[in-house]
Amino acid sequence: MDDEKIKVKAESGQILEVVVSSKKPEAIWIILGEGVHNAKCKLTPTRNSLAYAGSVLGRELIYERSVEQVRADIAQEEHDSYQFRTR
Numbered sequence: 001m002d003d004e005k006i007k008v009k010a011e012s013g014q015i016l017e018v019v020v021s022s023k024k025p026e027a028i029w030i031i032l033g034e035g036v037h038n039a040k041c042k043l044t045p046t047r048n049s050l051a052y053a054g055s056v057l058g059r060e061l062i063y064e065r066s067v068e069q070v071r072a073d074i075a076q077e078e079h080d081s082y083q084f085r086t087r
Contacts, residue, residue, distance in 0.1 A: 003020070008030065009063075009064065041061060049068075051064050051065065
């Protein structure tokens with residue numbers, strides 16, 4: 001099974017591709033790095049629900065998708081997996 005990857009923006013403007021450990025509208029858990037040199041981070045919705053933000057190792061990370069967009073993504077993934085199982 002392929003790991004889901006998303007792109008997050010660091011406070012310096014750098015774009016990082018990270019692996020998603022768990023995705024729910026309330027929070028997204030991501031993993032930065034590989035092997036023993038990895039770090040886990042929880043991204044939570046911002047006050048206006050237009051993005052997700054979190055920090056790891058003193059650096060702020062931002063995932064620029066709204067809560068509604070993430071809900072739609074999750075619903076689409078569930079629909080696709082249901083379609084795959086019924087065939």
